Amino acid sequence: MFAACQPGLEPFLLAELESLGVSADEVPGGATFAGDAELLLRACLWLGTATHVRIRLARFRCRALGELERKASEFCWEEWLNPRVPLALNAAAKRSRVYHTGAIRERVHNAVGRAFGRPPLLAKDGDEVTAPLHIRFVDDTCTVSLDATSTPLHRRGYRLDGRKAPLREDLAHALVLASGFEPGDALLDPFCGSGTIPIEAAAIARCLPPGRLRAPPMQHSARFEPETWQRLLAEVEPNGDVPPIACSDRDEGAVKACLANAERAGVAETLQIEHHPVTAQPWLQSGAAPARGVLVTNPPYGMRVKGKNPLLPLYQTIGHRMKKLGPGWRAAILAHDVRLARRTSLSLEAAFTTRHGGLSVTAMTSAAVQPTTEPASRATKDERDG
Numbered sequence: 001m002f003a004a005c006q007p008g009l010e011p012f013l014l015a016e017l018e019s020l021g022v023s024a025d026e027v028p029g030g031a032t033f034a035g036d037a038e039l040l041l042r043a044c045l046w047l048g049t050a051t052h053v054r055i056r057l058a059r060f061r062c063r064a065l066g067e068l069e070r071k072a073s074e075f076c077w078e079e080w081l082n083p084r085v086p087l088a089l090n091a092a093a094k095r096s097r098v099y100h101t102g103a104i105r106e107r108v109h110n111a112v113g114r115a116f117g118r119p120p121l122l123a124k125d126g127d128e129v130t131a132p133l134h135i136r137f138v139d140d141t142c143t144v145s146l147d148a149t150s151t152p153l154h155r156r157g158y159r160l161d162g163r164k165a166p167l168r169e170d171l172a173h174a175l176v177l178a179s180g181f182e183p184g185d186a187l188l189d190p191f192c193g194s195g196t197i198p199i200e201a202a203a204i205a206r207c208l209p210p211g212r213l214r215a216p217p218m219q220h221s222a223r224f225e226p227e228t229w230q231r232l233l234a235e236v237e238p239n240g241d242v243p244p245i246a247c248s249d250r251d252e253g254a255v256k257a258c259l260a261n262a263e264r265a266g267v268a269e270t271l272q273i274e275h276h277p278v279t280a281q282p283w284l285q286s287g288a289a290p291a292r293g294v295l296v297t298n299p300p301y302g303m304r305v306k307g308k309n310p311l312l313p314l315y316q317t318i319g320h321r322m323k324k325l326g327p328g329w330r331a332a333i334l335a336h337d338v339r340l341a342r343r344t345s346l347s348l349e350a351a352f353t354t355r356h357g358g359l360s361v362t363a364m365t366s367a368a369v370q371p372t373t374e375p376a377s378r379a380t381k382d383e384r385d386g
């Protein structure tokens, strides 16, 4: 099997697989591992940083389209595919004599048709359930894989209202893991938007699997095992005793969306969701936060204008306010502009870099937030204005 993730998240994916008892090999963009049908379902249920889990059905040397059709026709498609579900054929080729992706799709379509006795249906826009089949050529070796799910795993199903610039759920999950968030830690996101970070954190704290709201995997295949999926869900033992997770945003619409998303995710009672600018966030007042915790957040990125970022005062405010949390707190900030993140004056190190919404983003983490000795009167104008 191959679990795919966003480039940069591989170490987190590997650690998640390890906690499922799987010994996996890291490869760029994911990890490979071996296992049975139940492990495939467990991976789809529990991996928070994966986007896909694929089953590698076949791998063979191939240097011509005729050879591809012949070898693909020898494969037992009927053991894997459901003839009533449309096929979503994806082809890619690198450094190979077979390179025409349209012709690759056509030849595999013919081969599957031979196994079914009629050409398989092809997926079209709007089909809810499809069987995504990937045919990939690298150095004249063809690998055929079937996705365990029709939609990517990061689409958890709780975020129907994304508001402005929502964070992908897998990235929010990785940011929480990178922060070192542990059972017993409080967590704060003062720029919560639609709530992706606190919702992912609440699920981690309560031992709720990321895939709990999704349709069962493999429903597009001939190997659909809904009973096993139901059993795995029934085996989940949620942790009820969780330290507080607080989040806020200055946008009232975002706060409403966060609450609705948290309710759908089944974690609303774990979150303290409030409508505040960062400067009025109750935990960011001296001595108000729990003793131990992590600040995990994705503040507005902004863009440089003539080398200057108009958000500079906001980032200085973030750093100043964070220092009021106390010495038991660490921070993880997702930044597009690393120099801007450093203007928080927190001692930050890059934990991982990946891409989000077409931009390169870096998770910056701090070991411990140093408490401030600055008097309140030194607050910046921006801070006073919120």
Ligand SMILES: C[S@@+](CC[C@H](N)C(=O)[O-])C[C@H]1O[C@@H](n2cnc3c(N)ncnc32)[C@H](O)[C@@H]1O
Pocket (backbone or CB within 6 Å): 162, 163, 164, 165, 166, 167, 168, 190, 191, 192, 193, 194, 195, 196, 197, 248, 249, 250, 251, 254, 276, 277, 278, 279, 298, 299, 300, 301, 314, 386
């Ligand atoms: C990049 S978005 C966060 C997205 C969020 N992680 C999600 O998944 O939806 C930044 C958020 O910061 C909020 N924001 C901007 N300035 C703020 C301030 N001074 N105080 C509090 N929130 C602020 C915006 O309303 C926006 O929701």
